[in-house]
Amino acid sequence: MIDVQNVTKIHRRGALEVHALRGVTCRIEQGSFTFILGPSGSGKSTLLYLLGALDEPTDGVITVSGKALGGMTTRERDSFRREEVGFIFQSFNLLSNLSAVDNALAPFLPRGVAPALRKEAIDLLARLGLGDRLTHRPNQLSGGEQQRVAIARALLKKPKLVLADEPTGELDSENGAAIMKDLRTLCHEHQSTVVVVTHEQEHVQAGDQLIRIRDGRVAA
Numbered sequence: 001m002i003d004v005q006n007v008t009k010i011h012r013r014g015a016l017e018v019h020a021l022r023g024v025t026c027r028i029e030q031g032s033f034t035f036i037l038g039p040s041g042s043g044k045s046t047l048l049y050l051l052g053a054l055d056e057p058t059d060g061v062i063t064v065s066g067k068a069l070g071g072m073t074t075r076e077r078d079s080f081r082r083e084e085v086g087f088i089f090q091s092f093n094l095l096s097n098l099s100a101v102d103n104a105l106a107p108f109l110p111r112g113v114a115p116a117l118r119k120e121a122i123d124l125l126a127r128l129g130l131g132d133r134l135t136h137r138p139n140q141l142s143g144g145e146q147q148r149v150a151i152a153r154a155l156l157k158k159p160k161l162v163l164a165d166e167p168t169g170e171l172d173s174e175n176g177a178a179i180m181k182d183l184r185t186l187c188h189e190h191q192s193t194v195v196v197v198t199h200e201q202e203h204v205q206a207g208d209q210l211i212r213i214r215d216g217r218v219a220a
Protein backbone atom coordinates (compact mmCIF):
# COMPACT_ATOMS: atom_id res chain seq x y z
CA MET A 1 0.00 0.00 0.00
CA ILE A 2 2.84 2.38 0.88
CA ASP A 3 6.13 2.22 -0.94
CA VAL A 4 9.03 4.29 0.36
CA GLN A 5 11.99 4.59 -2.02
CA ASN A 6 15.29 6.03 -0.91
CA VAL A 7 13.73 8.81 1.15
CA THR A 8 15.92 11.40 2.80
CA LYS A 9 14.89 14.27 5.02
CA ILE A 10 17.07 17.12 6.12
CA HIS A 11 15.55 19.40 8.76
CA ARG A 12 17.00 22.89 8.55
CA ARG A 13 17.18 24.98 11.70
CA GLY A 14 18.79 28.23 10.62
CA ALA A 15 22.25 27.30 9.37
CA LEU A 16 22.07 23.91 11.07
CA GLU A 17 21.13 20.84 9.03
CA VAL A 18 19.83 17.71 10.72
CA HIS A 19 19.89 14.58 8.58
CA ALA A 20 16.83 12.88 10.07
CA LEU A 21 16.43 10.26 7.30
CA ARG A 22 19.40 9.08 5.26
CA GLY A 23 17.89 6.97 2.49
CA VAL A 24 14.96 4.91 3.77
CA THR A 25 13.42 2.21 1.58
CA CYS A 26 10.55 0.10 2.91
CA ARG A 27 7.06 -1.19 2.16
CA ILE A 28 3.97 -1.12 4.29
CA GLU A 29 1.44 -3.73 3.24
CA GLN A 30 -2.26 -2.98 2.86
CA GLY A 31 -4.18 -3.94 5.99
CA SER A 32 -1.03 -4.55 8.01
CA PHE A 33 -0.34 -3.50 11.56
CA THR A 34 3.14 -2.07 11.21
CA PHE A 35 5.47 -0.77 13.91
CA ILE A 36 8.27 1.69 13.28
CA LEU A 37 10.70 0.93 16.09
CA GLY A 38 13.85 2.77 17.05
CA PRO A 39 15.56 4.84 19.71
CA SER A 40 14.68 8.46 20.36
CA GLY A 41 15.98 10.76 17.63
CA SER A 42 16.32 7.97 15.04
CA GLY A 43 13.84 9.58 12.61
CA LYS A 44 10.62 7.68 13.40
CA SER A 45 8.32 10.70 13.68
CA THR A 46 9.90 12.28 10.63
CA LEU A 47 9.12 9.16 8.60
CA LEU A 48 5.56 8.93 9.94
CA TYR A 49 4.82 12.57 9.08
CA LEU A 50 6.13 12.01 5.56
CA LEU A 51 3.82 8.98 5.14
CA GLY A 52 0.84 11.15 6.06
CA ALA A 53 1.94 14.05 3.84
CA LEU A 54 2.27 16.32 6.87
CA ASP A 55 5.76 17.07 5.59
CA GLU A 56 7.71 16.55 2.36
CA PRO A 57 10.90 14.54 1.86
CA THR A 58 14.11 16.25 0.80
CA ASP A 59 14.62 13.46 -1.73
CA GLY A 60 13.09 10.12 -2.65
CA VAL A 61 9.59 8.95 -3.51
CA ILE A 62 6.65 7.88 -1.33
CA THR A 63 3.83 6.13 -3.17
CA VAL A 64 0.49 5.49 -1.45
CA SER A 65 -2.01 3.21 -3.24
CA GLY A 66 -0.14 3.78 -6.49
CA LYS A 67 -0.06 7.58 -6.19
CA ALA A 68 3.23 9.39 -5.58
CA LEU A 69 2.65 11.98 -2.83
CA GLY A 70 5.26 14.24 -4.42
CA GLY A 71 3.38 14.24 -7.72
CA MET A 72 0.13 15.46 -6.17
CA THR A 73 -1.06 19.04 -6.25
CA THR A 74 -1.36 20.81 -2.90
CA ARG A 75 -5.11 20.34 -3.11
CA GLU A 76 -4.78 16.59 -3.75
CA ARG A 77 -2.37 16.23 -0.85
CA ASP A 78 -4.71 18.16 1.44
CA SER A 79 -7.62 15.93 0.54
CA PHE A 80 -5.48 12.78 0.97
CA ARG A 81 -4.49 13.95 4.45
CA ARG A 82 -8.00 15.01 5.40
CA GLU A 83 -9.96 12.07 4.00
CA GLU A 84 -7.65 9.07 3.95
CA VAL A 85 -5.38 9.49 6.96
CA GLY A 86 -6.20 9.38 10.66
CA PHE A 87 -3.48 10.75 12.92
CA ILE A 88 -3.02 9.90 16.59
CA PHE A 89 -0.38 11.81 18.55
CA GLN A 90 1.40 11.09 21.80
CA SER A 91 0.03 14.25 23.41
CA PHE A 92 -3.59 13.71 22.22
CA ASN A 93 -3.92 17.25 20.73
CA LEU A 94 -7.52 17.73 21.85
CA LEU A 95 -9.23 21.13 21.88
CA SER A 96 -9.61 22.17 25.52
CA ASN A 97 -12.89 24.05 25.10
CA LEU A 98 -14.74 21.19 23.35
CA SER A 99 -16.55 18.19 24.81
CA ALA A 100 -15.41 14.63 24.08
CA VAL A 101 -18.05 14.27 21.35
CA ASP A 102 -17.16 17.57 19.70
CA ASN A 103 -13.46 16.74 19.88
CA ALA A 104 -14.16 13.44 18.09
CA LEU A 105 -16.16 15.42 15.52
CA ALA A 106 -13.65 18.28 15.29
CA PRO A 107 -12.44 17.49 11.74
CA PHE A 108 -16.05 17.69 10.56
CA LEU A 109 -17.22 20.73 12.56
CA PRO A 110 -16.22 23.36 9.95
CA ARG A 111 -18.45 21.70 7.35
CA GLY A 112 -21.31 20.96 9.73
CA VAL A 113 -22.20 17.65 11.38
CA ALA A 114 -25.28 15.68 10.34
CA PRO A 115 -27.18 13.98 13.19
CA ALA A 116 -26.23 10.54 11.82
CA LEU A 117 -22.53 11.39 12.09
CA ARG A 118 -22.97 12.73 15.63
CA LYS A 119 -24.61 9.41 16.50
CA GLU A 120 -21.68 7.54 14.98
CA ALA A 121 -19.29 9.59 17.11
CA ILE A 122 -21.29 8.82 20.24
CA ASP A 123 -21.44 5.10 19.37
CA LEU A 124 -17.69 5.01 18.73
CA LEU A 125 -16.91 6.78 22.01
CA ALA A 126 -19.24 4.35 23.80
CA ARG A 127 -17.37 1.40 22.27
CA LEU A 128 -14.18 2.97 23.58
CA GLY A 129 -15.69 2.98 27.07
CA LEU A 130 -16.52 6.70 27.15
CA GLY A 131 -20.33 6.43 27.04
CA ASP A 132 -20.60 8.38 30.30
CA ARG A 133 -17.89 10.91 29.40
CA LEU A 134 -19.47 12.38 26.26
CA THR A 135 -19.86 15.94 27.53
CA HIS A 136 -16.60 16.02 29.50
CA ARG A 137 -13.86 18.41 28.44
CA PRO A 138 -10.28 17.16 28.05
CA ASN A 139 -9.20 18.51 31.47
CA GLN A 140 -11.97 16.39 33.04
CA LEU A 141 -10.61 13.21 31.43
CA SER A 142 -7.70 10.95 32.32
CA GLY A 143 -4.81 10.54 29.88
CA GLY A 144 -6.16 7.20 28.68
CA GLU A 145 -9.63 8.68 28.19
CA GLN A 146 -8.19 11.62 26.24
CA GLN A 147 -6.28 9.27 23.97
CA ARG A 148 -9.50 7.30 23.35
CA VAL A 149 -11.20 10.53 22.26
CA ALA A 150 -8.26 11.16 19.94
CA ILE A 151 -8.64 7.64 18.54
CA ALA A 152 -12.34 8.24 17.93
CA ARG A 153 -11.45 11.49 16.15
CA ALA A 154 -8.93 9.68 13.94
CA LEU A 155 -11.21 6.74 13.11
CA LEU A 156 -14.52 8.51 12.58
CA LYS A 157 -13.67 9.28 8.98
CA LYS A 158 -12.88 5.58 8.42
CA PRO A 159 -9.39 6.32 7.15
CA LYS A 160 -7.55 3.88 4.89
CA LEU A 161 -4.39 4.71 6.79
CA VAL A 162 -4.02 5.26 10.54
CA LEU A 163 -0.75 6.82 11.69
CA ALA A 164 0.02 6.88 15.41
CA ASP A 165 3.09 8.55 16.91
CA GLU A 166 3.93 6.98 20.30
CA PRO A 167 0.19 6.77 21.15
CA THR A 168 0.87 5.18 24.53
CA GLY A 169 3.91 7.30 25.38
CA GLU A 170 2.14 9.32 28.06
CA LEU A 171 0.15 6.44 29.54
CA ASP A 172 0.98 3.82 32.17
CA SER A 173 1.57 0.34 30.77
CA GLU A 174 -1.88 -1.03 31.69
CA ASN A 175 -3.68 1.88 30.00
CA GLY A 176 -1.29 1.71 27.08
CA ALA A 177 -2.00 -1.97 26.51
CA ALA A 178 -5.77 -1.37 26.66
CA ILE A 179 -5.52 1.47 24.15
CA MET A 180 -3.47 -0.66 21.74
CA LYS A 181 -6.04 -3.45 22.00
CA ASP A 182 -8.90 -1.08 21.14
CA LEU A 183 -6.90 0.41 18.29
CA ARG A 184 -6.29 -3.05 16.85
CA THR A 185 -9.92 -4.11 17.11
CA LEU A 186 -11.37 -0.97 15.54
CA CYS A 187 -8.78 -0.70 12.77
CA HIS A 188 -9.28 -4.37 11.93
CA GLU A 189 -13.04 -3.73 11.57
CA HIS A 190 -12.40 -0.74 9.31
CA GLN A 191 -9.71 -2.68 7.39
CA SER A 192 -7.38 0.25 7.91
CA THR A 193 -3.65 -0.03 7.46
CA VAL A 194 -2.02 1.02 10.73
CA VAL A 195 1.47 2.37 11.33
CA VAL A 196 2.50 2.88 14.95
CA VAL A 197 5.73 4.59 15.98
CA THR A 198 7.17 3.45 19.28
CA HIS A 199 10.51 3.20 21.03
CA GLU A 200 9.39 0.14 22.99
CA GLN A 201 8.70 -3.35 21.76
CA GLU A 202 6.07 -4.36 24.30
CA HIS A 203 3.06 -3.84 22.01
CA VAL A 204 4.36 -5.97 19.14
CA GLN A 205 2.38 -9.16 18.45
CA ALA A 206 2.82 -12.12 16.13
CA GLY A 207 1.84 -11.15 12.58
CA ASP A 208 2.81 -7.50 12.94
CA GLN A 209 5.26 -5.95 10.49
CA LEU A 210 8.34 -4.31 11.98
CA ILE A 211 10.52 -1.58 10.54
CA ARG A 212 13.55 -0.86 12.69
CA ILE A 213 15.08 2.58 12.27
CA ARG A 214 18.48 3.62 13.53
CA ASP A 215 20.22 6.92 12.76
CA GLY A 216 17.85 7.67 9.90
CA ARG A 217 18.31 4.30 8.20
CA VAL A 218 16.35 1.06 8.13
CA ALA A 219 18.27 -1.32 10.38
CA ALA A 220 16.03 -4.38 9.82
Ligand SMILES: Nc1ncnc2c1ncn2[C@@H]1O[C@H](COP(=O)(O)OP(=O)(O)O)[C@@H](O)[C@H]1O
Pocket residue numbers: 011012013018019020038039040041042043044045046047
Ligand atom coordinates in the same frame (compact mmCIF):
# COMPACT_ATOMS: atom_id res chain seq x y z
N1 LIG B 1 11.28 20.23 12.67
C1 LIG B 1 12.55 19.89 12.94
N2 LIG B 1 13.56 20.78 12.82
C2 LIG B 1 14.84 20.43 13.07
N3 LIG B 1 15.21 19.20 13.47
C3 LIG B 1 14.25 18.27 13.61
C4 LIG B 1 12.88 18.56 13.37
N4 LIG B 1 12.15 17.44 13.59
C5 LIG B 1 13.04 16.49 13.97
N5 LIG B 1 14.30 16.98 13.99
C6 LIG B 1 15.54 16.23 14.31
O1 LIG B 1 15.59 15.11 13.44
C7 LIG B 1 16.05 13.95 14.14
C8 LIG B 1 14.98 12.87 14.07
O2 LIG B 1 13.85 13.31 14.80
P1 LIG B 1 12.50 12.48 14.95
O3 LIG B 1 12.05 12.05 13.61
O4 LIG B 1 11.56 13.29 15.74
O5 LIG B 1 13.01 11.18 15.76
P2 LIG B 1 12.19 10.16 16.69
O6 LIG B 1 10.73 10.32 16.42
O7 LIG B 1 12.72 8.82 16.29
O8 LIG B 1 12.56 10.49 18.10
C9 LIG B 1 16.37 14.43 15.53
O9 LIG B 1 17.73 14.70 15.60
C10 LIG B 1 15.54 15.68 15.72
O10 LIG B 1 16.14 16.56 16.62
Ligand SMILES: [Mg+2]
Pocket residue numbers: 044045046165
Ligand atom coordinates in the same frame (compact mmCIF):
# COMPACT_ATOMS: atom_id res chain seq x y z
MG1 LIG C 1 9.23 10.94 17.67
